[in-house]
Amino acid sequence: MDAFDLFRKLGAGAKFDFKRFGKDADRFKGVRSEQKDGSDLLSGIDFFGTGIYHGNQVKLAEEQVENGEEESEGESGKGKRKRQDEVKTVNRVRAQHRINVHGCDVPDPVCTFxxxxxxxxxxxxxxxxxxxxxxxxxxxxxxxxxxxxxxxxxxxxxxxxxxxxxxxxxxxxxxxxxxxxxxxxxxxxxxxxxxxxxxxxxxxxxxxxxxxxxxxxxxxxxxxxxxxxxxxxxxxxxxxxxxxxxxxxxxxxxxxxxxxxxxxxxxxxxxxxxxxxxxxxxxxxxxxxxxxxxxxxxxxxxxxxxxxxxxxxxxxxxxxxxxxxxGHRNSAVETVEQELLFVGTENGKLLAMRDIIKKGFLPPMLVFVQSIERARELFHELVYEGINVDVIHADRTQQQRDNVISSFRSGDIWVLICTALLARGIDFKGVNLVLNYDFPTSAVEYIHRIGRTGRAGHTGRAVTFFTEDDKPLLRRYTRGGACGLMGEGPNNIHLKKKKDKL
CATH class of the missing domain: 3.40.50.300 (P-loop containing nucleotide triphosphate hydrolases)
Known part of the structure; x- marks a missing residue:
């Protein structure tokens, strides 16, 4: 938990008393009106994690309407109530969809194409x-x-x-x-x-x-x-x-x-x-x-x-x-069931991988490793396991990479071993399992890897192997919240340990 998250939790439920501090608020608005060059450092801060930001003064506008302070000359009570309803509707839509906005004069979200x-x-x-x-x-x-x-x-x-x-x-x-x-x-x-x-x-x-x-x-x-x-x-x-x-x-x-x-x-x-x-x-x-x-x-x-x-x-x-x-910034997607699997040593990884294949899995599956050399090594180990497996990395030609991706999309390849090359942005809608054969070196890398499954609202599964050598990284993730790896919420990692000889 960083300082911002701590402040947000401590400030949860806090509400500005407009009647008590109205004069101070007027002075604050006066200062803001002078800062038209976009240099307002407070405009991009959501102090209480509400998803309603003071940068565009949506929440402030709502309170002004409730207190009758936004009513101009000739404005009817009906018009004031209409504006109040509009502001509340926008706030409700953003809160419902966990849309957080920092900035001034932000247009309303659209709900249909x-x-x-x-x-x-x-x-x-x-x-x-x-x-x-x-x-x-x-x-x-x-x-x-x-x-x-x-x-x-x-x-x-x-x-x-x-x-x-x-x-x-x-x-x-x-x-x-x-x-x-x-x-x-x-x-x-x-x-x-x-x-x-x-x-x-x-x-x-x-x-x-x-x-x-x-x-x-x-x-x-x-x-x-x-x-x-x-x-x-x-x-x-x-x-x-x-x-x-x-x-x-x-x-x-x-x-x-x-x-x-x-x-x-x-x-x-x-x-x-x-x-x-x-x-x-x-x-x-x-x-x-x-x-x-x-x-x-x-x-x-x-x-x-x-x-x-x-x-x-x-x-x-x-x-x-x-x-x-x-949603929460830098968090793992919630539609992916995450699992940590302790495999002891490097040799244990290969045994655990073969165990997954032996028990049966629902392809397609993406397997992430840390380097090109390790991708080649794992490919040579699995190519004789009786499954359709291939490998993609930066040393392969562009034509080879395009052919591999096309075969993976069509279902001709069941297991695709890859490096960070495919960790970002690539949309494989049907991936059922992501296996982190090598433990990711950062939480950001982890988020992008497992994001190849559970896309567009579909569910997915991600399994991450770790050994004795990976424990320092694991402790760092746990201690820091790891951008959702070990934090609160439905996307928690479930820790398992192999009981056989790994």
Whole structure:
């Protein structure tokens, strides 16, 4: 439990006495009215964990209405009651769906996709494509993030894995851009891996079918320079790419790609992209942000986990930032039954794995290991077990990786051994079991791994092996709450111990 959680628990149930401290509140509002440059440090804090934030003064507005202080000259009592009912309805919707918002002038959430057509001009064909895909009701992150982007607001959105974040930024892009125009790329989506970029590209193509948008994914950089460079006819609208391929084109002399027409820049899995070191893309992102130099560009960052570095960067660099969080921040998805299994030693892992196979399991299953070498080793151990198993990692060619993912989706592969390559964003709707063969090194990594199951409201199961050597990590998770690993709630891990010779 961190300091914020402690303060929230201590302050639970506290209520501002407006009648007693009315004069102080008037002075506070006077100070806030002078801070129109967005520098109010208190605007993004939910002191009591209510999900109703003083940044947009929704709760304050409700109390003002109740005390008759919002009534202006000529306003009837009926109008005042109507406003009071509207505020209470918004508060109730957000509380029901665990939508937490930090920011000023936040638009109301939408409860149906049809509202997007009537209120924001969503293309009827896009709405039809949604219905054809079986998408009838927006998820909590879509309910709040879509109206924000429709209003052109810059945001940082954090929601559990499998909660529909991709759709939350795809629909506003298709609505905001209105119709195809030969102006160059007007929207750019950055993903940390080629697999996630491909998935986002497919989603956009499906949603925009019949509308006419030109959605492209950056493949080989050498071909892209000719296809999208200054000499091209610029007949494209939305680009999906990984940061390294994009930066390669931007660093050509002259740049092989111009992003000055970009109106929306979306960063998916933003905390991964802001990591330091070999696995991070912070330097590449800096080049991308600089290249998107148009005066109308707006930014939106999405992820299942949010780290302080990303949040701090957003508060400094984004205009009038709104932060949206669904449920408890950095918590494991509640639809996944989690289990810890003590296996003693490294040899015990292989015995426990074979035991799972022997007892019978319902495929498909994802198995996460910590390195490419360990993925290869486990594959060679299991390939003769009589099950359809394959392996995917960064050393395999892009064609091999695409073939493996396609076979896994079609059911030809029952068990897929993978590294962190597939830990983020990839949507396998039918995964029944995630096995952490190697103990994850961080709570964030754990959340993303088990998020490959239990998606879109379906239930799933996650089993995590741990040995004597993993106990220090386990103690750290337990002591710190581990972002929901060992905390309170329905997604607790059940601890088991193998009783046979492991």
């Amino acid at each position: 049809s509202e997007l057509q009537s209120e924001y001009g969503l293309n009827p064909r896009v709405l039809q494509n949604l219905s054809s895909a079986g998408l009838t009701t927006p998820t909590p992150i879509q309910m709040q993030a879509i109206p924000l982007m429709m209003h052109g607001r810059e945001l940082l959105a954090c929601a559990p894995t499998g909660s529909g974040k991709t759709l939350a930024f795809c629909l506003p892009l298709l609505t905001h851009l209105k119709q195809p125009a030969n102006l160059g790329f007007r929207a750019l989506i950055i993903s940390p891996t080629r697999e996630l970029a491909s998935q986002t590209h497919r989603e956009l193509v499906r949603l925009s079918e019949g509308v006419g948008f030109r959605v492209h994914i950056l493949d080989k950089a050498s071909m892209a320079a000719k296809k999208y460079g200054p000499s091209s006819n610029k007949k494209y609208d939305i680009l999906v790419s990984t940061p390294n391929r994009l930066v390669f084109l931007l660093k050509q002399d002259p740049p092989a790609l111009h992003l000055s027409s970009v109106e929306w820049l979306v960063v998916d899995e933003s905390d991964k992209l802001f990591e330091d070191g070999r696995s991070g893309f912070r330097d590449q992102l800096a080049a991308v942000f600089q290249a998107c130099s148009g005066p109308r560009v707006r930014r939106a960052l999405y992820s299942a986990t949010c780290v302080p570095d990303v949040e701090q960067w957003c508060r400094i660099n984004l205009d009038n930032l709104v932060s949206v969080n669904i």
